[in-house]
Amino acid sequence: MPYNGEKASKGGHADFVKNPDVMSFLAECEYMREPNSAEASLIASSYQKILLTVPLDLPRYVVASDASKSDTPINDKLPSTQIGFIKVSQVLIGMERYAELIDPASRFVDPFKAAEMHRNASAITFTLPGSNIRFQGAKSVKDGFRRAVFKQLNANRAKDGSDFVLTETLLQLNNGIIEFALCPSCCIENDFKFITQEVQHCPHCKEPVFITDWLRLHEDISDFGNNTSAMTRMMNVIEHLLLVTLIHQIFSVSPKSLSSMAFVIDGPLAIFGQPAKLHSRIMEFLFKINNRLSELGMDPILIIGLQKSGDVMDHANILNKFLPPSVIKLLDDEYRYKYIKGSDSPSENFGGETYYGQDFIFKTEKGRIFNFAIPYPFPDKAPGKKEFSKKKSKIEHYGNLVEKACNLICHFELDLYQNAIVPVALAHRHASISIVPGGKVLDIITKTGLKNN
């Protein structure tokens, strides 16, 4: 069934070229470079064989997150009135119970089961004002949006009396101090310095200023425009902040269990747009945790960003038929700009302001192709753009994480068909527990015996 779930390759031939108008247009055109299979073979020759050890070395637990949002207008009157609603859930998947649960007769995602899992997952939700909505008497949509972001990131999301506050994670990621130089409301210069989450006030306009204004999510917000992109950025930030918070919590209770877990996130390991600088804090945080694990003689954490669409996947799908099975390619910048981005003025370091993970293209033994990322194993992007671009492209820097990621992908291969929501796909035939933020996750670790193993 999963093979039936695959849709036709995007590299398929287009029917419209048979149209007479298109044909006469083409008669006046020439190729920049004649398409030929030699070019594909040349690209394919840069892929390296990867042989996975059998049985596969797999993590004991996988945490997968799933984020969704809706931000369509709430009625059809004008001016358009918009509310943003973001939902993020995390599930913990027990890999060891896999053998008991596997049903060879139905190796596909049952849509009803998937929907049920969605309902049952204890999602964390965020509601935000969009166009034409003033939140808590704010003078503009933007100021209200800032308030709402702060209020919701500063709320304790733990349902069991423990502590799960995303603004605390934000402070930790910034080593206890958050600073910025412009008032987010009146835009007049003033040094804001936060060492706690306490609300401050701008000396000029007297508007409240929040620690979360550092994320700059509000900058795109206008009173009557479509504020969808700010909601998307917010969702992106929350998903990555939740990941970091969970890693931090588990680390403080049981570093050992962390090194036997994997975390799967939907999409690239990157933060785009206004809050992009958060990416470097996450990169540094993960480096520190892995450094500590290494000092304790433990393996680094496996974090995988899995991308099911986008230009890398489009390229991989076209190339697929030219690739032998079981090959991998680290997407260095040269390759990316030459074959995927096609830019005349390539950046010296792709994703320099946004990415904290390295992309790979992996073709499995069964012939399916994946684009995944694992975090850069460095604290920062020193010493310079060009040097970092080279440094991140050496596959040996990623140690056994590349093989571990491939193992996990192969293990879940049949379920990871296109358009499946990653955690649903991962969880549907595994023992999965929806993670309730807070101390519960620590209970899970203790109960499942991870702590003492």
Ligand SMILES: [Zn+2]
């Ligand atoms: Zn001000």
